[in-house]
Amino acid sequence: MNKIRFVITAVIAALLISCGTTSRVPITGRKQRLMVSDEQVLSLSTQQYQQYMQSAKASTNATNTAMVKRVGQKLANAVVTYLNANGLGAEVSNYQWEFNLVQNQEVNAFCMPGGKIVVYEGILPVTKDEASLAIVLGHEIAHAVAKHSAERISNEYKKESGMQILGAIASVSGVSSDWQQLGSTVLGLGAEVWSSGFSRSQESEADHIGLIFAAMAGYDPQVAISFWQRMAQTGSGTASIFSDHPSDEKRIKQITEWMPEALQYYKAATGSTITNSNTPTFHFSTK
Secondary structure (H helix, E strand, O other): OHHHHHHHHHHHHHHHHHOOEEEEOOOOOOEEEEOOOHHHHHHHHHHHHHHHHHHOOEOOOHHHHHHHHHHHHHHHHHHHHHHHHOOOHHHHOOOOOEEEEEOOOOOOEEEEOOOEEEEEHHHHHHHOOHHHHHHHHHHHHHHHHOOHHHHHHHHHHHOHHHHHHHHHHHHOOOOOHHHHHHHHHHHOOOHHHHHOOOOHHHHHHHHHHHHHHHHHOOOOOOHHHHHHHHHHHHOHHHOHHHOOOOOHHHHHHHHHHHHHHHHHHHHHHHOOOOOOOOOOOOOOOOO
16 A cells, blocks of 8 residues: 555646746756746735735935835846847746835845845945945846746655645645645745745846846946955955855856956947847847
8 A cells, every 4th residue: 555655646746847837047048847827926925025015114315225126126027128129028027026115234135926025225235336235226126027936846746845735746736835835944034034045046047137137227337246256355255145146256257257248238228339149138048
C-alpha cells in the first residue's frame, strides 16, 4: 500500500511540474517555467502589502516623498511602454503602481508583484540623487517584471520538500485558504519577503534588467557604478535586500559589461546621437 501511495504521489508531482507554463524574461530572454498564475501571486502579495502599509509610517519629508514618486512613475511609464511595444501588453494589467517612502533607517527598498514599491529613508543618503535612486528602483521593479517571486514559489514545488504540500497545491483553485497557507509556508510572512531571498542569478538578472529600465526612463545608467562603489564603502552590501547579491566587485564588473547595451537605451530615451545602426531602441531579447 505504501508503495502504491508513493507511486501515486510521484505521478501527481510529475503532472504538476509538467503543467507549468514556459515564458521568457523581458530583456534577458531567459526561459523560465512557472507553476503558479499571476492571479494567485498578485492576490497573496496584495494582501501582504496592505498589511505592511497599515503598520508602516509614511515619511514626513515632502520633498523626498515627491522624488520617490517622480522617479518611480518615470520608471513605470518606461516599463509599460516597453511591454506594450514588445507584444507584452497583457502584462500591463498586472501592475497597479504605487510609490511609498517610509520612515525606516535601513538601507532598503522593495517592489512587490503588482508594482507596489516601498523605499526606506535610510537608502537616500547612499543614492544621493535621482539617477542613483532610479538604479535602485529599476532593480526592484525588475524583480517584479521578471516574476522572480513566482519563479521562487515554482522552484519550491520542484524540491523534495514540496512533496509535503502537494495536497494543498492540487486542491488550489483560484486563491483559496490552502493557497494562502502555501504562500506563507514557502515565503514566510511579511511584505519584504517578496523582494528578498532571491537567488544570486536572479539578483544579477535584476541588476541587468534594472539598469536597462533606468536607461529607458532617461536616467544615465553610468551612475550605477559610482552608486555601488558608495554602497561598498558604507558596508551596506550586507543589508537585507542586497545580502544575496553577487559581491560588490563582481556586480560592478557585470554592470560595466552591460553598460554599452544600457547606453543605447539611454541615448534612445534622451534623443542623443546614436552611432550604432543596430541600436535596440525597444526590443524583446530572445538570446
